[in-house]
Ligand SMILES: Cc1ncc(COP(=O)(O)O)c(C=O)c1O
């Protein structure tokens with residue numbers, strides 16, 4: 437197994453635990469570490485609070501909504517950001533009161549909004565003009581409202597996870613006056629508007645876009661105070677801080693990051709008299725490095741290749757159904773063989789077992805003697821893997837195991853069963 441660099445804080449399983457887990461639960465298997473997750477949340481909360489005492493940390497459930505993780509996040513003092521009725525139901529399933537949840541979504545349905553309000557959702561982050569009217573029609577119950585703003589900043593990240601730019605589908609544009617009109621409409625209707633929100637993108641290794649997003653929404657809040665007497669009590673600058681998928685990914689450390697964001701916001705608020713709660717809602721930076729995926733090697737195959745001379749495939753028992761990120765975003769991961777390090781390494785393509793040319797993990801260095809039956813661990817799969825898993829090719833989605841604080845482990849999500857995978861099927865009479 438490759439030795440971790442000393443500053444590498446990503447969770448890894450040891451050989452004995454990996455073998456134990458694979459025997460107990462099978463592979464592919466998501467493995468999550470409670471200590472790492474709690475530690476990440478604490479570090480983030482402390483860093484944020486040190487820069488801004490009236491801070492609030494919300495965990496973005498979309499990154500990994502495994503109910504056990506939601507329960508841990510809440511126990512660590514986080515609110516929960518949910519982006520659908522399903523995520524809200526997962527939070528409720530974790531015993532988290534809806535009052536501690538924020539509902540997001542660019543196209544929330546009437547039913548979704550009604551359910552959330554009925555459950556006592558704490559905040560709705562409103563995304564468009566029609567939603568203001570829908571919420572007015574339903575009645576807000578105990579929900580407060582924040583407006584999602586599009587600050588018009590271009591983050592450096594994959595285009596598919598960039599959300600702060602002017603032509604994003606999310607939120608009210610500041611520059612064209614939509615954000616101001618939405619504020620006025622909420623005030624006119626007497627809705628419980630408390631402030632503003634932005635989220636400019638995800639897996640951001642360069643924090644400039646978040647910095648300027650924070651600056652712009654705070655400036656907008658000051659404008660609303662000066663022009664309309666609306667005093668924002670709440671600003672949320674979203675999530676987005678990146679994770680170290682490979683050694684090349686160097687996100688800013690959370691202390692410097694929080695300081696930067698807070699300085700941007702407080703710089704814009706200076707002299708205005710506004711003293712809002714400042715919230716962040718990270719997902720990936722809290723949970724990605726908390727998890728690994730264990731796979732078993734089925735076969736190793738070397739083939740002629742025009743570009744590479746020879747290409748060696750190490751084929752594992754999962755694929756894009758348990759980790760769609762390489763196929764979607766060209767994401768790269770570090771892969772390690774479980775077991776003693778072998779001196780000699782080779783560059784391989786780790787592929788899955790789907791009926792696709794799914795080069796799951798490309799240009800990975802593995803020991804030259806990697807062979808059928810070996811276990812591999814893929815680092816940094818805690819975010820946007822389980823939550824984006826599918827049943828493509830009718831693969832059961834993997835189970836997830838949690839390493840507890842005392843080193844014991846338990847299952848927190850079981851593998852799909854064949855019965856439930858066919859449970860939705862309806863075979864009308866007379867077809868067969
Ligand atoms: C509104 C909102 N908040 C929070 C997040 C969490 O982002 P990340 O996982 O990049 O921290 C996202 C996803 O990008 C989001 O869309």
Ligand SMILES: N[C@@H](CCCC[NH3+])C(=O)O
Nearest residue numbers: 498597638639761819820
């Ligand atoms: N699914 C994306 C992140 C989406 C961010 C949500 N707005 C990823 O895996 O990187």
